[in-house]
Amino acid sequence: MAYSLFSNRKIYYTNLVYNIQSQLNNIMQQKISLTNFSANISDGVVTIDEIASDASNLQNYKEYLEGADAYINTPDDEGGSGTSVSDVGALAAEQNDSEEYLASIAEMLNTSVNEAYATQATKKLEALENQLDLKQKQLETKLTAAQSQLETIEQAEAQAIQQATPKYAGLG
Numbered sequence: 001m002a003y004s005l006f007s008n009r010k011i012y013y014t015n016l017v018y019n020i021q022s023q024l025n026n027i028m029q030q031k032i033s034l035t036n037f038s039a040n041i042s043d044g045v046v047t048i049d050e051i052a053s054d055a056s057n058l059q060n061y062k063e064y065l066e067g068a069d070a071y072i073n074t075p076d077d078e079g080g081s082g083t084s085v086s087d088v089g090a091l092a093a094e095q096n097d098s099e100e101y102l103a104s105i106a107e108m109l110n111t112s113v114n115e116a117y118a119t120q121a122t123k124k125l126e127a128l129e130n131q132l133d134l135k136q137k138q139l140e141t142k143l144t145a146a147q148s149q150l151e152t153i154e155q156a157e158a159q160a161i162q163q164a165t166p167k168y169a170g171l172g
Contacts, residue, residue, distance in 0.1 A: 006157035013150040020143040027136045031129060033057055037064075038125045044114030064121055071117045072110075081113050 037057040040050040041064055051061050074080025092105040 006153055006160060009153050010150065010157065013146055013153060016146045017143065017150060020139055020146060024136060024139050024143065027132050027139070031132055031136075034125055034129055034132075037061070038122055041118050041121055044111065044116075044118040067121065068114060068117045071120075072113055081116065085109050085113060 033054075033056050036054050037060050040046060040054060040057075040061075046061060046065060051058065054061075071080045072085060073082050076083040088109055089102075089105065092102055096102075
């Protein structure tokens with residue numbers, strides 16, 4: 001009877017350890033994925049090659065590109081850079097209206113605006129990574145407790161088996 005109780009608890013804690021380890025593996029995969037995504041957006045430019053090589057972050061890339069577009073088109077007083085971009089573009093057109101000059105100004109503006117948005121997005125990713133770190137530490141604490149409990153159960157089970165086994169003093 002006692003052996004079946006120990007076996008039940010042993011199975012429960014073995015499964016608990018496995019589940020916690022699976023959750024920790026999942027968190028590690030998420031952190032690796034976020035690191036890849038962060039590295040790809042750090043320069044402010046996301047290429048098709050970067051997206052194709054990191055398909056696990058497809059939704060993140062989609063949100064990033066939509067957010068970058070909205071950032072460029074949103075007025076400054078609403079948290080974007082649309083007003084500044086328009087003002088600089090107007091000043092450039094007043095100084096020199098050649099297509100080459102305006103194209104180079106537009107390229108410089110896009111680069112700086114994309115880098116600014118990438119910096120904002122990176123800060124959000126860092127916050128998400130900090131949340132994952134906290135969750136990882138909590139799970140590691142739970143894992144340690146579950147492994148300790150499993151060891152205690154295995155020791156108690158071994159003692160119960162040893163006590164339940166008849167001992168013979170020998171013949172005679």
